[in-house]
Amino acid sequence: MLLLICSLSGCFLQNMSLKKGHKKFDDGEYNIAIKHYKKQIASGKEVAEANYHLAEAYRLSNRTKEALPYYEAALKSGVPEEMANYYYAKSLVANQKYKEAKDHLTYFLQGAKDEEVIDICNNYVDNLTVLMKEEEEEPTFKVKNLEAINTEFAEYAPVYTKGKLYFTSNKAGNDIYRATGTPFTHIWTVKTKGARVEMETAEQIKELYSNGANEGTITFSPDGKTMIFARGNTGRRKGTNDVNLYETKFRKGKWSEPKMIAASDPQAWDSAPAFSPDGKLLYFASNRKGGMGGTDIYVASKDGRGRWGNVRNLGNKINTADNESFPYLSDAGKLYFASEGHPGFGGLDLFVAERKDGKLQIRNLGKPVNSPADDFGIFLFSLNKGFFSSNREGGAGDDDIYTFVNSDPQLKVVNYYLTGTAVTINDEGTEEILADTQVKLMDANGEVLGEATANEDGKFKFRVYPAENYTLFGAKTDYLTSRTPFSTVGKTVSQDRLVKKITNVVFEKKIILEPIVLDKPIVLENIYYDFDKAEIREDAAVELDKLTNLLNDNPKIRIELGSHTDSRGEAAYNADLSQRRANSAVAYLIKSGIAANRLKAKGYGESTPIAANTNEDGSDNPEGRQKNRRTEFKIIGLDAKKNADGQVEYQSKDLEERFFGGDDEDDEGQ
Structure with a gap:
């Protein structure tokens, strides 16, 4: 009887590690969950389940490379979750085992049953095929670790403005974020001239500091007087969903009390904000309901009262069933972002999306900008130079900030803009300006590419692209809406005629709105x-x-x-x-x-x-x-x-x- 009691007690204690691991896992405290799962594996009981959840804890805390042996052990033990095969392939890619990843998924798909998993895995096999070809391309980028600023802690998401480099870091932190077992992150700034950093000027932005919460990535309005940043992970909500976007303004030499913006969803993870160059749009990442899967990239518009709303998902050309984050819109109109779903070398890779011939084309930035680790948070301070973040091997530790130079000899840009005026024709037959007219730019398929409000002079402006047909849609209270065609077909500049690195071409167009008058023929x-x-x-x-x-x-x-x-x-x-x-x-x-x-x-x-x-x-x-x-x-x-x-x-x-x-x-x- 005593032996039986001891045996039952041992089983109970062994399974307690699994239960404790699940509880911490559900709470998003992955680092603590990992310890419990390892203890469960050491007991020799429920090993398949423990290995799978241990691998998941590593993946969800951005350590996909370390998850590899545990996914492998879980699959060998017969874990029933078919998605484990997909995540196992991703961990193989994180360890630069591209062929092994493709071979494993190809074999798995022969007997797979879940249609959703089959679609995801087929797509990833296609991605791996593209990736293995891209690996052979000659690189045009040169990257360098910004050693002066990086430490054994995390430094990431650099933003440069007005002679200062802003970044996020968990150095000098006291409170521990349980999901990763590292200190909470806060926002820092340092004076710099390009990549020459004056470290003696480095300081934390005290006005934005929040004890027991992460301050994340930031973005500035074009005039540098408004900052939007992410804050959260306070532990008030399970998982990582209590991350929101806050706005602060620089007044009288300091930053104002941050306030959550209306576009942020309190029930979701909203982070990685980025202003458009004109300050009228805000791009960000979110895992809110209704997305494509994981975190998606969204865009919000600023209304006449300065509030952020009209949130739109960028769609399935940009977003995938995996994570997309860290958007950045360059002055050349290119959208840079980090993704796990597009063909990449492992973890997060950096991509660029641009319109060509009326279609959105997405390209991996290639090596050495991308690596088997996480590469993200890009920022350009000129056409061919900038910063990005990576936790690749050989750095100072955790996430580091890197600089890059693009030596591509074909790197010449033409920016096309459409400026317009909203008017109406009065009874005398002369034009009158229509301020506050709402204008949309639509492509040939009716997709809205941009929205603007005409200013007091009736003026509006959009970025347009070569060889495309558009429609300008104008609307104003008490006026009939109007549709005005516009085209850049036959009006674009040939690349071989370019002399300057950046060339701006501006078109003009007028839209006319008829007043709503009863019985006027x-x-x-x-x-x-x-x-x-x-x-x-x-x-x-x-x-x-x-x-x-x-x-x-x-x-x-x-x-x-x-x-x-x-x-x-x-x-x-x-x-x-x-x-x-x-x-x-x-x-x-x-x-x-x-x-x-x-x-x-x-x-x-x-x-x-x-x-x-x-x-x-x-x-x-x-x-x-x-x-x-x-x-x-x-x-x-x-x-x-x-x-x-x-x-x-x-x-x-x-x-x-x-x-x-x-x-x-x-x-x-x-």
């Missing part, structure tokens, strides 16, 4: 019909498609579409012909998806000419007749609302009229 150009017919011709369809866009862009308006003729033929016949033509145009709009209760067809025949059909001497006036043979639309209803049945109704002068045509007398004087 607006002529639709090029709406023609064959003689004595009412069918919609192809050239007329093009113009009606534009009207379809206008109605879709302005969902609150209801219109009358009126058709007019010249005076040839009998008046009654012309009235009937024009009505049939108006009906035909309205039917086309309905077929294009416009609700019938937003449309009214009206044939005016020859009753409302806008030019003389004949000259004063009685001879025919072809030009006048052409003007009279026209199709117009006018707004007859505004302010859409839904009725009890959920259908949209429009407040107008003829609310009871819900059919085409109608009694001519009822329309008189409208």
Whole structure:
């Protein structure tokens, strides 16, 4: 009995290590969890589960390289989690065993069952194929450890502005962050001239210090007076989700009390912020719900009151099922970021995304910028020079800051910009500036590439790219939205003609918005019909498609579409012909998806000419007749609302009229 009790007690104590490990794992305290799992493995009980979770603890605390033997042991012990094969392959890559990683996944996929895991692994096999080719390319970068600043502790995420280098470090920290077993990180600054650091000026930014929390990566507005940075990991929430973005302003010689920005999600991990060069956009990484997996890169816009909102995911061209983070938008319009999901040499690799020929192209920066370790947090202080972070072997310890020089002889950049003005045409026929107009730049597929608010001079500006077709979408209260085409096709500069390293090309475009005025006729150009017919011709369809866009862009308006003729033929016949033509145009709009209760067809025949059909001497006036043979639309209803049945109704002068045509007398004087 005594032996049995001792045996049961031993089993209980052995399994306690596993339970304690799971608890610390769930709390995100990976460093403590690792100790419990190692103790469990030493007991010889539940070894497969302990090995798998031990490997996961290493991976989740950014030590994928160290996870390799534990993933391998877990798989040999028959751990059932199929994703273990994927993470095992990634740990092989972290140890520069690219062929072994590809061979393992290829073998695993022959018997894999989970469709999601199969997709992830197939994608990674493709990535490894690309990676093994990129490894053979001749490098153009030269990198150097910034020895003056690096210590045995972590120094990372460098940002250079106004003669100072800002970075994040956990040196001189007292409190311990349990997830990694290292001190909490805080923000430091040091005076520097390029890569020449004056270490005697190094100091911690005391105004931003928070005891028992990590201060993370930072970014500055173009004028250097606003800083946004990440802060969190206080332990108030399980895992790593209590990381948020804070904003502080430099006033009277010091930084103000930080405040969380509206774009940050308190229930998610939000970090790695980066201003766009014009300060109007904020890029950052987040694991908020609705992403592609892991951490994704998002962008937020600043509204007229200076608040950050309208958060958008950058989509599946940039983001993958793995982690993407540390975005940085250069003055040349290129998006740099770190990723585990794109073809990389292990851990986080640095990539650059840029638009070419209307498509987003992503390229690994290659060796020696990238290594089998984590490479991230890039910052350029000139076209070919900058800083980045890495925990590669040979450094001072943990994360280090490195400098780089790109010696590529083809490194010449053309920046294309589109500047514009938002206007309206007044009753006198002259232009008036429309300040505060909301403008969007859309590509040929309708994807929004940029958003801006016209300033008091009606001006707006976008970065555009070579050989692409765009649409400028303008919107303002009390005005009809407008769509204005613009193209850089045939307007781009050949690379072999470049003399300077940086060339700026600026285009100009005007967008015109019509005020919303009830019953004001607006002529639709090029709406023609064959003689004595009412069918919609192809050239007329093009113009009606534009009207379809206008109605879709302005969902609150209801219109009358009126058709007019010249005076040839009998008046009654012309009235009937024009009505049939108006009906035909309205039917086309309905077929294009416009609700019938937003449309009214009206044939005016020859009753409302806008030019003389004949000259004063009685001879025919072809030009006048052409003007009279026209199709117009006018707004007859505004302010859409839904009725009890959920259908949209429009407040107008003829609310009871819900059919085409109608009694001519009822329309008189409208």
